[in-house]
Amino acid sequence: MSTEDPQQQPTEAEMQAALQEELKKVRVEQVVLESALSILNVAIMRAGMMPGTEQERDLDQVRVGIEGVRALLPLVELIAGPEQARPIKDALSQLQMVYVQAAEQEGGGAASPQPPSEAAPGPGAGAAPQPPQRPAGPGSAQSSGRLWVPGQ
Template identity: 45%
Template sequence: MTQPPPRQEFTEEEIRQIEAEMDKLRVDDVLLQTLVTLINLGARKAGLATPPGEEPPARDLPETKQAIDGARALFALLEPNHGEQLAPIKDALSRLQMAYVQLSGGAPEVSESAPEPDKPEGPGPAQSSGRLWVPGQ
């Protein structure tokens, strides 16, 4: 059995440097980094992102869904302050959600806590005008 590596003790100077870095760090920065990390991790867990030369890992769709749910929650926190700057991240999250739905073989899950939105009767104005492309129609 392999022994864990010995625990590293920090010097007082190293601790002061770490504390100085923590003083500069903003919660917003950590949230943004975590959002990007969750999307990247979700893509890996879905088997969509594999480093060159490596075999794709086994898909883990429950982990993928958890990464999506976490990213959506963080996105909601960050969007009021960052708006349009988050457009590429929003696009990546949307693609990951679509891939998840395709890989899971069904419709997206609807949270039991959130009521299902009312569906309008018939096509909407954009679809009626013929300017909206709808798959299969």
Template identity: 40%
Template sequence: MTQPPPQREFSDEEIAAIEAEMERLTVDDVLLQTLVTLINLGARKAGLATQPGEEPANRDLEQTRQAIEGARALLPVLEARHGQELAPIKDALARLQMAFVQLSGGTPPPAAPVEEKPEGAGPAQSSGRLWVPGQ
């Protein structure tokens, strides 16, 4: 049994640099990076990162499905702020979803449940973009 590498001690300068980076970092940055990472990881888990003619070593369609679901869950959070800038990312996600369907024999990942809107809801509420407590 191999032992894990010993814990590394950080110097005061390294800790200060990490803290300075955390001050500059925004939640928006992390969400965008996570979205891109999920799509890239999903493509790798689907075996799409192999060379042409090369058989994927460790295809894992369950991991691919999870990556797709995670990316789809993050998109609405980022759309309000980034709109059209997300077009290339949405395209990459759509291609990943198509590859998943082909690789899994035509079974798409389950769509997010569509919530029924109460009658008489205004345009903001019925668009799904307005959070209403208790709904």
């Protein structure tokens, strides 16, 4: 038995109006920053980088997280500025290194995350996996100076 008076419970319309009022206060920039941080935190957890999450490793999730944060990073830098974005960039770099190391340990030798659409199995999915064909020479990110390569 409830001791609450049903008259005091807000109606659905009142709850929607209150939500609308709260949404009016939210700025898109805030949502972008919080989204980047949330994606990064979940990807770090899926990489097993946080104590107690080692058994939750899911490299597919890590790959999607890396790509998501990479996509948001230009906006994060624009919104927050380069100095404020530095911790996010540093954490992303660490996550990328952990991803590459973990992928190599799992036998794939995956060098870089692929967008989810390219990772989906196609015809002949039961066949032995073929290494991706890479063009000779540096890729566009490396030649533009945007890609950090160890030893260079």
